[in-house]
Amino acid sequence: MRGTALRHQLAELRGADVPPRPLDARALAALAANPGCRRRALLDGAGVDKAKLADALGSPSGFGQSQFALTRGNAFEAKVKADGGTELLRLVRERLGGGPEPVPGEARTPDLTAAGPEGRTARTALALREAAADAGAWTFLEHPMLALDVAGTPAFLEPDAVVVHPDGTWTVVEIKSFPMIDGSADAAKVGAAARQAAVYVLALERVAAHLDPPPRIGHRIVLVCPKDFSNLPAASAVDVRKQVSVTRRQLDRLTRIEDIANALPEGTCFDVTHPAEELTEAVEAVPATYAPECLAACELAFHCRDRARAAGAVTSLGRGLRAELGGLTTVDGVLAAAHGQAGDPRDPAVAALRRAAELRAEALDFQKGVAPVCR
Template sequence: MDKGALAEAIGSPSAAFGQSQFAFMRGNAFEAKVKGDGGAELLRLLHERMGAGAEPPRDASSPDLAAAGPEGRAARTSLALREATAAGAWALLDHPMLALEVAGSPAYLEPDAVVVHPDGRWTVVEIKSFPMIDAAADPSKVGAAARQSAVYVLALERVAALVEGAAVDHSVLLVCPKDFSNLPTASVIDVRKQLSVTRRQLTRLARIEEIADALPPGTTFDLDGQSGAALATAVEAVPAVYAPECLAACELAFHCRRRARQQDAVAALGRSLRGELGSLTTIGEVLSAARGESGDPVDPTVAAVRRAAALRAEALAGPPGTNVCAPRTPTGTGTGTDPDSPSTDAGPTAARADGAAARTEAGLPCR
C-alpha cells in the first residue's frame, strides 16, 4: 500500500525520510563515473581486489535488463545471469532486479551492480558516495552497506540455486570516493555474519496471511471510497510497536508515535530502554515501581528502578540543613539581596535566585 497516502487520509503527517536532493544527485554522479566507459573502472577495481588468478576483464558484456514491471525485470535478470554464466566470460549487470520472499510476499530488490566472473561466481557491487579516508570509511555506514548487500546476496542465492555452475560470493565489493577526491576506490566486505542474521530474521517474521487472519472481517486499506475514520480503524487493528528508529523508515511513524504516547508505552523512548525495563512496559508502571507502589522487589529491574529513584532523591535533597534551590554565592561576595552585604555582581546572582524561586514555586527540581 502507499503508506504516505494512507497517513494523509487518516489525518496524520507523513514522516519524510531518505537522502537529501543534494546527496542523491552526488551519489548518482559518482555512480555514473564508476560505471562509465562500459564499467571499465569498476571491473578494474573488482579484478584488483577479488580477481586473483583470473584474467583481467576485457570486453565485458552488459546485457539489456529492460522489461515491463518488476516481475518482468526480475525474470529478465535471471535469464541474463544464466546466459552470462553459461558463456564463461565477464559480464556486468547494471541495476538488476532481484526477488526475495519476505513474510510470504515478494520484495523486489535493485543492487547497484552484479558482476559475473568467468568461473561462474556472482559478486554484488555496492556503490556509495561516503568517502574512504586512508582506506577506511565510517564504520556505521560500512555496516549499513554490509547489511544491505547481504539481502542482495541472499536473493542472488535463490537464483544461483537454479543455474548450473553458478556460485554467489559471500564477499561484496564496496566502491567509494577516495579520500577527499571523486576518484573511486574499493574495499571487500565479508557479509557472512549479516547473511546469517538476515536468514534468522526472515524465518522469525510473521507471515502476511497470519496477520490478515487475525484482522476483523472486512478490514481493508483501500483508499478509494473509504473515509478517514474507517481507514484509521483499519490501521488500529494492526498491532504496531513504535520506536524512534521508525521515523527513518516508515511513513506512518508519526501516527504510531502519537498512539504510543497515548498508551504511555516505554517503547516510545527507544528499543534499548524498552529492553532494559523488561516487564515494565508503560511509563506509569515504571514510576509506580520506582515509588515502591508496585512491582516485585526481587525483580532486578524493579530493584534497579527503585535504586535509581533513591539516588535521584538523595541528589536533589543535598546535604542536611541546606536548600539546594538557594543560589550559589562566590566566596567574598554578597548575594545581592541583602542591603548590608556588598555585591560586586548583583545581576547574575539575582537572576539565579529568581530562577530558583520560580522553579521551587512551580514544584520543579533545581538544576
C-alpha cells in the same frame, strides 16, 4: 489460487486502482531490523505508500533523500558504469581478484530488459545461469532484478550491479554517493549499505540454489563511493557475513502477511483518499512495535512515536531499556514498581528499579542537607 487470493486481498487494502509501491532492499533491511512490527510488514507487503499515508494521517515524516542527493547519486553511478562497466570491473578485480585484468569492451553485458518485474527476474536468472555455465570471462549485470520471499509474498529487488568473475564467483556491487575519505567512509552509512547488500546476497542465494553445482557467492561486497571530495570512484570490500546471517534470521521471524491481513476487521483500507479518521482506525488495527531507530527507517515513525508516547509505552525510550524492564511495558507501571506500589519484589527488574529509586531519594536528601540513613 492461494497466491491470487492474497494479491487480491492486498490490492483491497491499498485501495481501488492504487498501484503497489515496490518493496526495495532499503525498506526490506529496515523491516528485517524490526521483525516484530506487524504494521510495517503488512503495509510494505501490500505495497502501501507509507509516505503518503503519513501525510494523510497528519504526521508527515520528511523521510528520504533530497532531489539534489538523488541527482548527484545518479550522475556518479552513471560515471562508474560507463563504457560497459570497465571502471567498475577494474575496481572489483582490484579489491577481490577472481580473474585477469578486465579488457575494455570484452566483458559480457547481457540485456536484462523484459516485461514486468517477473519477466526481468526470469531474464536475470537466465543471464546468471549462462554466465555460470560459460565461466572464464567477466560478466557485468547492470540493475538486475532479483526476487526474495518476504513473509509469504515475493519482493522484487534491484541491486546497482552484480559481477560474475571469470572464476565463477558472484559479487554484489553497491554504488553510493557519500564520500570515501582517505580510504574509509562514514561507519554508519557503510553499515546501512552492508545491511542493504545483505538482502541482495540472500536473493542471489535463491538463484544459485537452482544451479548444479551452485556457484560461490562472495561474502564480501564491493562498495563504490566518490574518492575524497572529487567525483572519481574509489572502492572498498565489505564483509557482509554477519549482516546476511542476521537478516536471514530476522526475515524468518516475520509473521506471514496473509495471517496479519486475515486478522483485520472487514473493510480495512489504507487508501489515502479516505478521511483521516478512517485511515487512523485502519492503521491502529495493525499492531506496531515502535523504537526510536524507526525514525531513520520508516515513514510512519512520527505517527507511531506519538501513539507510543500517548500510551506511555516504554518502547518509545529505546529497545535496550525495553529489554531490561522485562514484563513492565508502560512508564506508569515502571514508576509504580520503582515506588513499591506494584510489581513483584523478587523480579530482578523491579528490585533494580526500587534500589535505583532509593539511591535517587538519598542523593536528593544529600543535596538538601539531610544525612542519608546508614545501611
